Every structure is written in structure tokens, then in C-alpha cells.
Amino acid sequence: MLCKDATTAASELNDTLTNTINERISEVFVKQKEIEQESRKLSNQTSRYAKQTKQWIQTIDSFNSALKELGDVQNWAEVMESDMRGVMATLELVHKGTLEETTPPTSRA
Incomplete structure (x- = not known):
């Protein structure tokens, strides 16, 4: 009878330990799946951020x-403005010279 009780107790202990280990292994697999999903999400976000940064x-x-x-363009405009001022100054001098040549001298008596 003791042998039968010991065998039953050992079997119950074995079942209890197996169930506990199986539950923990099951939890590990669930956590592993969650981690893999989060890892994929993180990878996708990182890829999107890299594209956005680019x-x-x-x-x-x-x-x-x-x-x-x-x-x-600003530099070109400044150079053009300077050149145009030079052209205008030259034209004014030419125009003044032309006016002075066509105006009769005033006689002073």
C-alpha cells in the first residue's frame, strides 16, 4: 500500500511540476511573441523615420x-546696378558736353 501511495504521490508531483513548467513555458512563448511584434513595429517605425529624415x-x-x-542673383543685381550707374554717369557727362557745345557762349561786354 505504501508503494502504491508513493507511486501516486510521485505521479501527482510529476503532473504538478509538469503543469507548472508548461504554464511558465507558455508564458515565455506569449512574451516572445509580444516582443517579436513590438520589434517589428519598432523596425517599421525606424524605417519610416529614416525615410522621413532623408x-x-x-x-x-x-x-x-x-x-x-x-x-x-543678389550679387548679379548689385553688379548690374553698379554698371548701370557707371553708364548713366557717362551718359550724363556726354549729354552735358553736348549741351555745352551747342550753347552759344555768352558775350560779356
Whole structure:
């Protein structure tokens, strides 16, 4: 009888330990699945952020190029303005010289 009781107790202990271990293993698998899902989400978000960052960098590069072009246009306009002032000054001198040649000298008596 003791042998039968010992065998039954050992079997019950074995079942209890097996159930406990199986529950914990099941929890580990559930946690592993959750971690894998979160890892995929994180990977997707990282990929989206990398693409967005690349777009921002391209936008900033385009903006910098546009600013450089504006600076070039401003410089060109300043050079043109300076040249036009020189042309205007020359034309004024030519015009004054032409007026002085066509105006009769005033006689002083």
C-alpha cells in the first residue's frame, strides 16, 4: 500500500511540476511573441523615420541651394546696378558736353 501511495504521490508531483513548467513555458512563448511584434513595429517605425529624415535632408539641401542661388542673383543685381550707374554717369557727362557745345557762349561786354 505504501508503494502504491508513493507511486501516486510521485505521479501527482510529476503532473504538478509538469503543469507548472508548461504554464511558465507558455508564458515565455506569449512574451516572445509580444516582443517579436513590438520589434517589428519598432523596425517599421525606424524605417519610416529614416525615410522621413532623408526627405528632410533633401528639403534642407534644396533650400540651401535656393538660398545660394538667391545670393548669386543678389550679387548679379548689385553688379548690374553698379554698371548701370557707371553708364548713366557717362551718359550724363556726354549729354552735358553736348549741351555745352551747342550753347552759344555768352558775350560779356
